[in-house]
Amino acid sequence: MTTSLHRTRRPVLPSMLKHGLLLLGALVMLYPLLWMLSSSFKPENVIFKDLGLIPRPFTLEHYVSGWTAIGVPFSRFYANSFIISGLSVAGTVLSCALAAYAFARLDFRLKRLWFALMLGTIMLPYHVTLIPRYIMFFQLGWINTILPLTVPHFFAVSSFFVFLIIQFIRGLPRDLDDAAAIDGASEWQTFWHIVVPLATPALVTTAIFTFIWSWDDFFSQLLYLNRITSYTVSLGLRAFIDSQDRSSFGPLFAMSVISLIPAFVIFIVAQQQLVEGVSRTGLKG
Amino acid sequence: MRHTLQTSSGDGVSVVTPPRRLRMSRELRRNLVAYAFLTPWLLGLLIFSAGPILASAYLSLTRYDLLSPPEWRGLTNYVVMFTRDPRFAKALQVTANYVLVSVPLQLALALAIALVLNRGIRALSLYRAVYYLPSLLGGSIAIAILWRQVFGLDGLINRALALIGIQGISWIATPETAVYTLVLLRVWQFGSPMIIFLAGLKQIPREFYESAEIDGAGRWNRFWRITIPLLTPIIFFNLVLQIISAFQTFTQAFIVSGGTGGPVNSTLFYTLYLYQQGFSAFNMGYASALAWVLLGIIGGLTLVAFLSSKYWVYYES
Numbered sequence: 001m002t003t004s005l006h007r008t009r010r011p012v013l014p015s016m017l018k019h020g021l022l023l024l025g026a027l028v029m030l031y032p033l034l035w036m037l038s039s040s041f042k043p044e045n046v047i048f049k050d051l052g053l054i055p056r057p058f059t060l061e062h063y064v065s066g067w068t069a070i071g072v073p074f075s076r077f078y079a080n081s082f083i084i085s086g087l088s089v090a091g092t093v094l095s096c097a098l099a100a101y102a103f104a105r106l107d108f109r110l111k112r113l114w115f116a117l118m119l120g121t122i123m124l125p126y127h128v129t130l131i132p133r134y135i136m137f138f139q140l141g142w143i144n145t146i147l148p149l150t151v152p153h154f155f156a157v158s159s160f161f162v163f164l165i166i167q168f169i170r171g172l173p174r175d176l177d178d179a180a181a182i183d184g185a186s187e188w189q190t191f192w193h194i195v196v197p198l199a200t201p202a203l204v205t206t207a208i209f210t211f212i213w214s215w216d217d218f219f220s221q222l223l224y225l226n227r228i229t230s231y232t233v234s235l236g237l238r239a240f241i242d243s244q245d246r247s248s249f250g251p252l253f254a255m256s257v258i259s260l261i262p263a264f265v266i267f268i269v270a271q272q273q274l275v276e277g278v279s280r281t282g283l284k285g
Numbered sequence: 286m287r288h289t290l291q292t293s294s295g296d297g298v299s300v301v302t303p304p305r306r307l308r309m310s311r312e313l314r315r316n317l318v319a320y321a322f323l324t325p326w327l328l329g330l331l332i333f334s335a336g337p338i339l340a341s342a343y344l345s346l347t348r349y350d351l352l353s354p355p356e357w358r359g360l361t362n363y364v365v366m367f368t369r370d371p372r373f374a375k376a377l378q379v380t381a382n383y384v385l386v387s388v389p390l391q392l393a394l395a396l397a398i399a400l401v402l403n404r405g406i407r408a409l410s411l412y413r414a415v416y417y418l419p420s421l422l423g424g425s426i427a428i429a430i431l432w433r434q435v436f437g438l439d440g441l442i443n444r445a446l447a448l449i450g451i452q453g454i455s456w457i458a459t460p461e462t463a464v465y466t467l468v469l470l471r472v473w474q475f476g477s478p479m480i481i482f483l484a485g486l487k488q489i490p491r492e493f494y495e496s497a498e499i500d501g502a503g504r505w506n507r508f509w510r511i512t513i514p515l516l517t518p519i520i521f522f523n524l525v526l527q528i529i530s531a532f533q534t535f536t537q538a539f540i541v542s543g544g545t546g547g548p549v550n551s552t553l554f555y556t557l558y559l560y561q562q563g564f565s566a567f568n569m570g571y572a573s574a575l576a577w578v579l580l581g582i583i584g585g586l587t588l589v590a591f592l593s594s595k596y597w598v599y600y601e602s
Contacts, residue, residue: 018401018406019406019407019408022398022401022402022406022412025398025416026412026415026416029415029416029418029419029473030415030418032431032432032435032441033418033419033422033431035441036427036431036434048439048444049444051441051444051445051448094325095325095326095329096326098322098323098325098326099322099323099325099326101322102319102320102322102323103323106315106318106319106322107315107319108315108316108319108320108323109316111319114323114327114330117330117335118326118330121330121334123529123583123587124334124338124580125529125533125576125579125580125583126533127533127556127559127575127576127579127580128337128338128341128576128577128579128580129333129334129337129338129341130337130341130563130572130576131337131340131341131344131563131569131572131573131576132336132337132338132340132341132344132573133333133337134563134564134569135340135351135569136337138351152329152333154325155325155326155328155329155332155333156325156326156329157329157333157334162326186318187318187319187322188318191322212421212424213424215425216424216425216426216536218426218535218536218539218540219535219536219556219560222539223564233426234425234426237426237427237430238426238540241430241433241540241543242543249434252430253430253431253434256426256427256430256431257427259425259426259427260422260425260427263421263422263425264422266421267414267418267421271410271414274417274421275410275413275414275417275480278417278477278480278481279480279481279483279484280484
C-alpha cells in the first residue's frame with residue numbers, strides 16, 4: 001500500500017535526472033582510469049593531444065618496450081609481488097584464524113588481558129614499531145630479502161583481522177562444536193573441520209584485503225628491498241618514473257595498467273565479498 | 286574409571302586423588318591447547334609489537350644512526366622538534382591542513398551519494414561498484430603516477446582547460462596547489478565510506494519516515510531530524526577511521542613529489558618527513574620521537590572524537 005503510494009508519487013523525470021547525474025558522476029570518476037587505459041594503447045605523440053577514450057591508431061608498442069625498459073623484465077617484479085602477497089595472505093589467514101578461534105571459543109588464563117592488548121594494537125600506527133623492526137631485520141641480515149615483508153604475517157600482526165574473524169566465529173552456532181566434542185573431536189579437529197569451513201566468508205575477506213594491501217604496499221617495500229632484481233611491481237613502477245624522461249608516458253601507463261590487473265580481477269570476481277567486507281567492518285580497500 | 290575407584294575404595298588417598306589429578310590436568314590441558322592456538326599471535330605481539338614499541342620509546346630519547354650505539358639525549362629530540370625544527374612544524378601544518386580539508390569533503394560526498402543511492406534506485410549494485418572502484422585502486426603506485434600526469438603541466442586537466450582557451454599551470458609543481466591535488470585524490474576515494482553509510486542507512490526503519498510524513502514533516506525536516514541523528518554513530522565511525530588513515534598518507538605524496546615533499550615542502554606529509562629523517566638522514570632516534578608524536582596526535586584525536594561523541598552521537602538504546 002505504502003510502496004505503491006510512493007511509486008505513484010514519484011514522477012518519471014526526476015528519476016531520469018537522478019540516473020543521468022549518477023551516470024555523469026560515475027563517468028567523471030572513471031574517466032582518468034579509462035583515459036590511462038586507452039592512452040597505454042596510443043602512440044606517444046598522440047597521448048597528450050587526445051583526450052578521447054578510443055585509441056586511434058592502436059598500438060601495443062608501450063607494452064613491449066615498457067616490459068623491459070628498466071633492465072629487469074616486468075615479469076620479475078610481478079613474480080616478486082606475487083610471492084610476497086601470496087605468503088602474506090597464507091600467513092595472515094592461518095595465524096589470525098588460529099588466534100581468533102582461541103579467543104572466540106576457548107577458555108584460558110589471562111584471556112581478558114590478551115584480548116585487550118589485541119584490541120589495543122588495532123589502531124596502533126605502523127610507524128611506532130617501524131624503526132625497531134628495521135633495526136631488528138637489519139641485524140638479522142634480512143634487508144634485501146622478502147623476509148621482513150612476509151614473516152611477520154605468519155604471527156598474526158594484523159590484529160584487525162583477528163578481531164574480524166573472532167566476530168564472525170562468535171556469530172556461528174555452537175551446536176556443531178558441541179556435537180563434535182561429544183563425538184570425541186579434539187579442539188584442533190573442531191577448528192579445522194567445523195569452524196574453518198563455516199568461517200570461510202571472513203577468511204576470504206581477510207585474504208582479499210591482505211592481498212590488496214601487500215600488493216599496493218610501497219612504504220615497507222621501499223625500506224627493505226634495494227636491489228633491482230628483488231623489486232616488486234610498486235618499486236619497479238617507481239624506478240620507472242625516475243628512469244623516464246618526462247615526455248614518454250606511454251610505457252609508464254602500460255606498466256601501470258598491468259600493475260592494476262590483480263586488484264581489478266579481484267574487484268570483478270569478489271565484488272560482493274568486498275562490499276560486505278567494507279560495510280561490516282569499515283575496511284578501506 | 287568408576288570401576289577403578291571402587292576397587293581401591295579401601296585406600297582413602299587413592300579414592301580422592303585420581304579425580305583431582307584428572308581435573309587439574311584437564312584444566313592444564315585446556316590452557317595448553319588454547320595457548321597452542323594463540324602462540325603465533327602471542328609471539329607476534331611480543332616480537333613485532335610490544336618489543337618494538339618499548340624499543341622505539343627508548344630510541345626516541347637517544348641519538349642513533351644504526352651503526353654506532355645509541356647515545357642518550359634525554360628529551361632533546363622532543364625539545365628540538367617543537368622549538369628548532371621548521372620542517373617538523375611545516376610537516377605538521379601540511380598534514381593537518383590536508384586532513385581537515387580532505388576528510389570532511391570526502392565524507393560529505395560519500396554521504397550525499399549514499400543518500401541518493403539509498404532511495405530504492407535501480408541498478409544500485411552497479412553504481413555502488415563503480416563508485417567503490419577508486420577506493421580499491423587508489424592506494425596503488427599506478428594511481429599516484431596517473432595523478433602526477435593528470436595534474437602536470439601537460440596533463441589531462443590542462444589539456445581540457447586549453448579546449449576552452451585557459452592556459453593552466455602545473456598543479457603538481459605549484460606550492461599553493463600541489464597539496465590540493467592530493468586532497469582531490471582522497472575525495473575521489475569516497476566509495477568505501479559511502480558503502481558504510483549505505484549499510485547504516487539501511488538500518489533506519491522505514492516506519493520512522495512514514496510516520497514523520499504523516500505528521501507533515503517535509504523532506505528537509507526528515508533529513509535533519511531522522512536521518513542525521515540516527516546516522517551519527519556511522520558518521521562518527523567513518524570520521525575516526527578516515528582521520529587516522531589520512532594522517533598516515535605516504536605513498537601518494539612520495540610519488541607526486543618524487544620523495545622530496547616539494548615543491549617548497551608543500552606536500553611534506555608527516556610520514557614522509559619521518560621517512561626522510563629515519564631512512565635518508567639515518568636520524569633514527571629523532572624519527573622514533575616523530576613516531577611517538579604521531580602516536581600522540583592520533584591517540585589524542587581519537588580520544589577527542591570519543592569524548593565529544595556523547596554530545597552529538599545518538600545511540601539508540
